[in-house]
Amino acid sequence: MLHHAAKLRQCPKPPRSADCDQSNIAPVKRLLRFLVISLVVFVLLVVAGGVYVRSQLRASLPQVAGEATIAGLDSPVRVDRDALGVPTIVGESREDVARALGFVHAQDRFFQMDLQRRQPAGELSALVGPRALAVDEEARVHRLRDVAHRAFEQTEPSYRAVLEAYAAGVNAGLAELGAVPPEYLLLRTTPEPWRPEDTILTVLAMFNTLQGRQALFEQTIGALRDALPGPMFSFLTANGSEWDTPVVGSGPVRPPVPSPDVFDLRKTRARVTPQRLNPNADEDAIIGSNNWAVDGAHTASGVALVANDMHLAIGVPIIWYRASLAFPDADGAPQKVTGVSLPGLPSIVVGSNGHVAWGFTNTGGDWSDLVRIEPDPRDADQYLTPDGPMAFKIFEETLSVKGAPSKTLAVRWTIWGPIVWKDARGREYAQRWVAHDATTLASDITKPERARSVDDLLASVAGLGIPNQNVTMGDDTGRIAWTIAGAIPKRVGLDGMTPESWADGSRRWDGYLASADFPRIVDPPNGRIWTANAPVVDGEMLAKLGEGGYADGIRARLIRDRLMSLDQATPIDMLAIQLEDKALYLDRWRTLVLKLLARETTGPRAEFKQLVERTWTGRASRDSVAYRLVRQFRTAFVREVMTTLTAPAAVIDPAFDYTRSLRGEGPVWQLVTERPAHLLSPAFTSWDDWMLAAVDRAIADLTTDNRRLAEQTWGEANRAQFLHPLAAGIPFFGRYLNMPNDPLPGDTYTPRAQAPRTGPSERMAVSPGREHEGILHIPTGQSGHPLSPHYGDQFRAWLNGEATPFLPGQAVSTMMLAPLR
Numbered sequence: 001m002l003h004h005a006a007k008l009r010q011c012p013k014p015p016r017s018a019d020c021d022q023s024n025i026a027p028v029k030r031l032l033r034f035l036v037i038s039l040v041v042f043v044l045l046v047v048a049g050g051v052y053v054r055s056q057l058r059a060s061l062p063q064v065a066g067e068a069t070i071a072g073l074d075s076p077v078r079v080d081r082d083a084l085g086v087p088t089i090v091g092e093s094r095e096d097v098a099r100a101l102g103f104v105h106a107q108d109r110f111f112q113m114d115l116q117r118r119q120p121a122g123e124l125s126a127l128v129g130p131r132a133l134a135v136d137e138e139a140r141v142h143r144l145r146d147v148a149h150r151a152f153e154q155t156e157p158s159y160r161a162v163l164e165a166y167a168a169g170v171n172a173g174l175a176e177l178g179a180v181p182p183e184y185l186l187l188r189t190t191p192e193p194w195r196p197e198d199t200i201l202t203v204l205a206m207f208n209t210l211q212g213r214q215a216l217f218e219q220t221i222g223a224l225r226d227a228l229p230g231p232m233f234s235f236l237t238a239n240g241s242e243w244d245t246p247v248v249g250s251g252p253v254r255p256p257v258p259s260p261d262v263f264d265l266r267k268t269r270a271r272v273t274p275q276r277l278n279p280n281a282d283e284d285a286i287i288g289s290n291n292w293a294v295d296g297a298h299t300a301s302g303v304a305l306v307a308n309d310m311h312l313a314i315g316v317p318i319i320w321y322r323a324s325l326a327f328p329d330a331d332g333a334p335q336k337v338t339g340v341s342l343p344g345l346p347s348i349v350v351g352s353n354g355h356v357a358w359g360f361t362n363t364g365g366d367w368s369d370l371v372r373i374e375p376d377p378r379d380a381d382q383y384l385t386p387d388g389p390m391a392f393k394i395f396e397e398t399l400s401v402k403g404a405p406s407k408t409l410a411v412r413w414t415i416w417g418p419i420v421w422k423d424a425r426g427r428e429y430a431q432r433w434v435a436h437d438a439t440t441l442a443s444d445i446t447k448p449e450r451a452r453s454v455d456d457l458l459a460s461v462a463g464l465g466i467p468n469q470n471v472t473m474g475d476d477t478g479r480i481a482w483t484i485a486g487a488i489p490k491r492v493g494l495d496g497m498t499p500e501s502w503a504d505g506s507r508r509w510d511g512y513l514a515s516a517d518f519p520r521i522v523d524p525p526n527g528r529i530w531t532a533n534a535p536v537v538d539g540e541m542l543a544k545l546g547e548g549g550y551a552d553g554i555r556a557r558l559i560r561d562r563l564m565s566l567d568q569a570t571p572i573d574m575l576a577i578q579l580e581d582k583a584l585y586l587d588r589w590r591t592l593v594l595k596l597l598a599r600e601t602t603g604p605r606a607e608f609k610q611l612v613e614r615t616w617t618g619r620a621s622r623d624s625v626a627y628r629l630v631r632q633f634r635t636a637f638v639r640e641v642m643t644t645l646t647a648p649a650a651v652i653d654p655a656f657d658y659t660r661s662l663r664g665e666g667p668v669w670q671l672v673t674e675r676p677a678h679l680l681s682p683a684f685t686s687w688d689d690w691m692l693a694a695v696d697r698a699i700a701d702l703t704t705d706n707r708r709l710a711e712q713t714w715g716e717a718n719r720a721q722f723l724h725p726l727a728a729g730i731p732f733f734g735r736y737l738n739m740p741n742d743p744l745p746g747d748t749y750t751p752r753a754q755a756p757r758t759g760p761s762e763r764m765a766v767s768p769g770r771e772h773e774g775i776l777h778i779p780t781g782q783s784g785h786p787l788s789p790h791y792g793d794q795f796r797a798w799l800n801g802e803a804t805p806f807l808p809g810q811a812v813s814t815m816m817l818a819p820l821r
Contacts, residue, residue, distance in 0.1 A: 056185055057787055059178030062107035064813045070172045072165065073099060073819040080811035085782035085790030088324040088808050094446070095165040097327045098346040100817050102169025102194070103176075105321060108783045108790075109343040110174060110191060111183040112317060113202070115725065116344050117194075120204040121145040126400040127187065133401060139208075140397045141411050141418045142436065148200035151441035151465070159444040163196040166346035170194035182785060183726055189402070200441055202344030203466055207435040209312065210362050210467040213660065214548050215420055215431055218370045219653065220661035222498040227648040231255070232263040236645060237497070240535065241666035243585070244553030245560050247482065247521055247529055249538030251553065254666055260678035268648060289361035289760075290578065290751055291470065292530040292559055295523065296478020300568040303767040304474025307574035308350055308359025309760035311753050316724040316739055316792070317784040320762050322776065323348065324808050329450065337449045338771060338807060340762050340778070347446040350764065352806075355452045355476050357768045360469040361531045363484060366546025367468050368433035369491075369509075370499035371416045375428075385415055386505030392419075416502060424653055429499055432489075432509060434468070440487045440512070441465040454481040454522065461485035462515035470531040476769040482521040482529045482536060488513040488544060496546045519544055528563045532556040532751070552663050554585040554749050571775045572803060574765035578751055579801040581620040583627055585749035589634045590616060590626070592672065596691055604699045605692075607709055620747040622715030629712070631747070632702060637694035638664040641671065644681050715743025720799075721756040722779065724786075737786055739779070739795050763798070766806050774806025 064081050075092035077100040082088075087104050091097040105113065118124045122140030124132035155163065171193050180190055225233050234255050244251035289310040299305045312319060320340035325348065329335040339351015350359045376382035376389040383390060393413040400406050412419045414430040421429045434440060443465040451457035454475045461471050461483060468486035493507040494500050500507050519541035521529060533551035535542055562577045563569075583590075590612060597609035608629060616626035642664045650656045658664075671679055675687045684690040702712045724737035744759070746752030753759060759779070766774030779798040781790040797804045 056179040057182055057785075060181050060185075061178075061785055061787060062104070062173075062783065063176060063815060065815055067816045067818055068103075068172075068176050069818050069820040070099060070103065070169065071820040072168050073817060075819065077817040079104060079815045079817065080808070081813045081815075082809035083812050084322075084793060084804075084809070085788070086322045086324070086808040088326065088811070090326040092328065094327050095161050097325050098162045099165040099169035099172075101323065101325065101341065101346055102166040102171075103173035103817060104323075105341070105343040106170040106173030106194070107177060108785070108788075109317060109321060110170070110181050110784075112319075112784055113170070113194070113198075113344045114191060116205040117198040117201040120201050120208055121148075122397070122399065126402055127189065129402040130404050133399065133407065136399050137407075137409055140399060140409055141420060142431075142433075143395060143397070143411065143413075143418070144201065144204045144435070145197075147436060147438050147441065148197040148204060150438035151200045152197040154439055154442035156442075156444060159446065160196070162346050162444075162446060163199050166199060167194045167196045186726060186730070199345055200465075202342065203441065203445065204435055205344075206342075207433075207467045210469075211367050211433070211435065211548075214366065214368045214433075215370055215429075216660045217549050218368075218497065218499055219421065219423075220649075220656065220658065222370070223649040223653040223656050224646060224661075225498050227652050228646075229258070229262050231258040232645075236642075236662060236667055238666065239547055239550060241552055241663070241669070243557050243665070244534055245530075245557040246535050246538050246542075246553075247524060247531075248536070248541070252538075254670055257670060257674055257676050257679065260676075264678045265644065265680065266678060266682050289359075290530075290532045290555060290559060290753075291359035291361045291472040292528065292563060292574075292577075293472045293474040293480040293482075294563060294566070294569045295474070295480045295527040298527045298567055298569055299478075299767065300570050301767055301770055301773070302478060303476055303770055304357070304478050304480050305569055305571065305574060305765065305767045306352075306357040306359055306472060306474045306480075307571075307578065307763075307765040308361070308472070309578050309751075309763045310350070310360060311759055312761040313758050314720075314722045314761060314779055316722055316727075316737060316780050317782075318722075318761055318778050318780040320349070320778055321782060322778065322808070325449075335449075339764065339776070345445065348449055350762075352766045352768045352771055352774070353449050353451070354769050354771070356448075356454060356457050356473055357475075357766050358448060358457060358471055358473040359764060360471060360485070362533055363468050363470050363545060364533050364535070364548055364550030365468055365484070365488075366496040366548035367486070367489065368431055368435075368548075369489075369494070369496045370421065370429045371414070371432055372499050372501045373414065373419070373428045373430055374501050374503040383414060384503040386503070386508075390415065434487050434489065434512075437487065453477070454479050457481070458483050458518075458520060458522070459515060462518050463487050463512060470536060472529050472531055474768065476767075479523055480527070480529055481523070482531065483518055484545065488518065489546075491546070495543075496548075513544065517544070526564070528560070530556055530559045530563060532559060549661065552585075552665055552749075555751050555753065558582060558584060558751055571765040571767070571773055571806075575763065575775050575801065575803055578760065578763050578765070579746075580751040581746045582750060583617075583619050583747075586627065586630045586634065587618070588669075590630045593630060593633050593691075593695065596688060597695065604703075604709070605695060608695060608699055611710060620714060620718075620745060620750050620752070622713065622718075622743040622745050624714045625710060625712055627747075628714040628717055629698065629702070629709070631714075632698035633695055636697040636701070637691055638668045640681075640690070640694060640697075641668050645679065713743070714747075715745070718744045718747070718754065719756055720744055722795075723757075739792055742799060744799075760798075763801075764806065771807050772805075775803045776806040777802070777804040 077091040080088045089100045122136040125136045240252040291308040294305045296302045321343050323341045324338040326336045337348045337353040339348040374384040395411045397409040416430045416432040420431045447460040454473050457473050464485050471485045472482050474480040490510045532555035534553040534556045600606040612626045617624045642658050646658045719741050722739035727734035727737040744754040746754040762778045764776045777797045781793045783790040
């Protein structure tokens, strides 16, 4: 039996056995062969794809050595790069240097430039698809592509030549790359050529960054005005707090707490409840900067010293591009200007030219107004103006969308500007904004580089076609000065804080202030000037600027105090102030919460108290638990008080959010000090109870997901999130495009104003004529190419506050740009 079974299993041929049919084996073999071949083909395709992608990536790296030819050059241009990739561009004319700067900008940063021109023009969807359509629709209302085109047509011939040379250099730089920049490989598209008007769009992108929230500011203030009695409105909207430290004049005097017969929260509370804010909302999250100047009498060198750190959203790459430009001036004398440029612009934005150094900060002034439209009662297609009823201008804007049909948007314009908002009561508003003025935007933004003294620079920035900025400056004779750059509206009949009707002509702009009428500080007696987005002046000078959202004065106070302690200031001293993280702002809140919790001996409140007592370093340091706890308490309490006091405005505007416009420190600290019963929330029996609830909220927020209170350091909450715009769309590898997720010291309330996605976009300290002693660093690197050694090689120096040199170092590579014959 066993022998017979074995013979059956051997399947002799012929005949075929029913137990082992070869016809069943063949298909399996064919399937296995197919799978093996498919796997091999797949692996080969993956390898080939990887080789192709890598070859394309390497081919798109910028050229840093050898020679390239550019049409339009009059003479050869030399581009030396140092060990950080910072270029020194040497040419025989301003136009040649602009052409070369465009070349290197394009090769290192073209995708950044492309986003910057597309954003204000409302053209992002054509590049990235429908996800950007809502952003484009909001931007296209302003028709800034048309504004930029008209501005370019009005430029003076000499400036137009620079813009045209720069644009030609950008396009030449793109053409010389061996492949498209990496982002376009990912998006499966090709870059569009750069046009001269795109430089003006780049300026307009900065208007959006620095002034784009001003319409929201006025919406918020207008809702408060309509909802609250006058004294309560004034109490909440009064500019500043006791921290304000202007250079000229004194800080504001806060208005008194309104009496119960004016506003009684115990009666009002029954009608409304607090609005619900975005959980990430922060009334102190103002994009801004620090800058200051010390005159020659108070520096070690005897020459004026200027410091600047501009606080912006920090992405990868960082917005600025370090450069040094050398060329003959109009008289043939050699000129060199060094600092940071903005890819898209043919000039140095802040820096030094050997005679004058200058820096920028955002002003907090008011550069746009909302105009309430009064419809013509006889014709719904018209509105009332001082010259009688007029018809709306209708523009049909076509938005191209990658991978989807185009969309047509009907945009309505008035004599004041576009319709940008309809309130909850159905009233429409137009926006009058300096960014809509093509004539102003046509001015030559390279003028500051030609200044030879503070007087020259004061004249060159007045009315300049850039976002309005505090300009702090110093020259090689030791003099210092401050003024406002940009065009300042000359308002008649209004202060600009709230939306108003301009239909009868009693409220209007009468053009712009003349240069002679600009606010200025020149050679102050104490030899120091400082700005930190808070008011720099008071009285009539401040009134000319309006109120558009000033920062609290705590940074200005800390900077002023440090400057006044120095009699022989050096660039290293300036860097030390930029790195100041002293927690003066929260010190009184710490005292308050410790007094509040004095009797707590057990439970979470007692632990909170002990940590605040024992781990306080007096600084916004990475490892400080106490700083984070006190900050969390203050934020919770201020937010609760402010949302409660402003709740009536949410009835008028359901989207009301006080953090768009109001700073809570001044009014809330005044209330904590005076503790008026009629402004206490009816949910509590005392102000202490209200504050204890804020402590409990802070504890709850910090201990979610079973986290321990003792482990909640400030650095853990304040980690860098410096992201590439496309990183989130690349599975697995996208995170490698971002900078390291390191904990950051500093805070909004310190000169070292660092937050996860915003902070000092550069730090600079320099004396004109002594640039070799200066300091300059940026938070990423020169290149936007992830394979470049200069993609993030300056991050550590920025993070650690190292004193890297202002001037480019010794050349490690040289590229010659030759005229195309």
